[in-house]
Amino acid sequence: MSPIFFILITLLLTSIIWSVIFLMAWFTLGKKSYALFWAGAFILSACQWGTILLRSHFDSDTLYWMTGVSLSMGSVILGTWGHAIRARSPINLRYLLALAVITLASVYYYKAVDVHIGLSMSLYIYYDILLLLINAVIIIKHKAKSLPAEIGAAITYTVCGVCLFIAATIALMQGSQVNQAYLDLYTLINFITVPTAHVGMAVFIIFIMASDLAQEMQKLAMTDVLTQCINRRGFYDIGQQKIESQLGCKQHVSLIYWDIDSFKNINDDYGHAAGDEVLVQATQRIKMCLQKDDIFARLGGEEFVILIARDSELKAKQFADKLRETLASKPIEYEKQCINVTASFGVISIKSVNTPIDKAIDLADKALYIAKHEGKNKVAYAMPLN
């Protein structure tokens, strides 16, 4: 038996295993629909290798060829679809499907009507290459800072695309008739690169799923369940870095510590559920006032901090006052009851990258205490930290 037979068997079995792994990943890692698309892609791949193995059982060579070509293109389309869903890519898959139909029709034409070996062998590979490169772009553009798994996957897709481009071009160079020398070279390149790329792509996709999950877990561990703000742990994790990066950009960094006034009375008068709703609606109102880079965290209970960077200290003070007015401007509605809510604010301006975040919180808390002491619904400023 030829070595190609063993390569095909290996490809068939690994494709089946990968599709089972993606099905299991779909089931256990949060039923992400894109895992199903990737499972489908590997099932079609397995069918493609099976088709090649069963070549002698096909009645017509055209039927064999078109089956293999359709499965290869279908597999790449499903894979791309999965990546597009995961990355919420705006790519219009209808155009890709239309191009697939045109490619399939052309392959059929050059296989069965006006026979041209080079074109019938290479056209669908060019289509697959196009999709592999689109995949690489989708993966890399997904996040401003790509995950290592995404970089690895994008490189694998690109390298695979380049190798296939060389193989397809050698196949095309045959012209209308079979050229044994080119055909052997094409087969050699294909059977060296395809198994490697196959395993590489599958491993990187699994790595991407695992990285996504790790990021989700990390986000959950840093998020307050009730208000969806960052929690204390998250704030301590990213606050210090933020101070350093914003001061490096010559911005005025301020920390605003705020606390809902007489919150215990709200709980006592309207019930704990109403208190929870006040926390949710109050934080929503505050979020509407924030800029993209502001960090808003719930430190616990009804105590919150916001780390902001503005181009002047005055703007930071005006911002704190705007937040106070936003909360006091209208009552919060809960089960047809109107609950008047105010909050007090302590603001500290941070001047040095060496300022520890807990020191800034401590001083802003002291300013907040003054705001409370002066009658609540007020903003108080601490002496800037140098």
Ligand SMILES: Nc1nc2c(ncn2[C@@H]2O[C@H](COP(=O)(O)OP(=O)(O)OP(=O)(O)O)[C@@H](O)[C@H]2O)c(=O)[nH]1
């Ligand atoms: N509903 C609700 N209440 C909470 C939550 N976390 C803390 N609290 C309550 O918030 C109240 C805070 O009360 P205090 O620390 O006395 O503060 P306060 O009544 O706001 O008084 P001042 O801060 O002086 O204005 C306590 O009664 C806590 O039980 C929460 O997640 N939901």
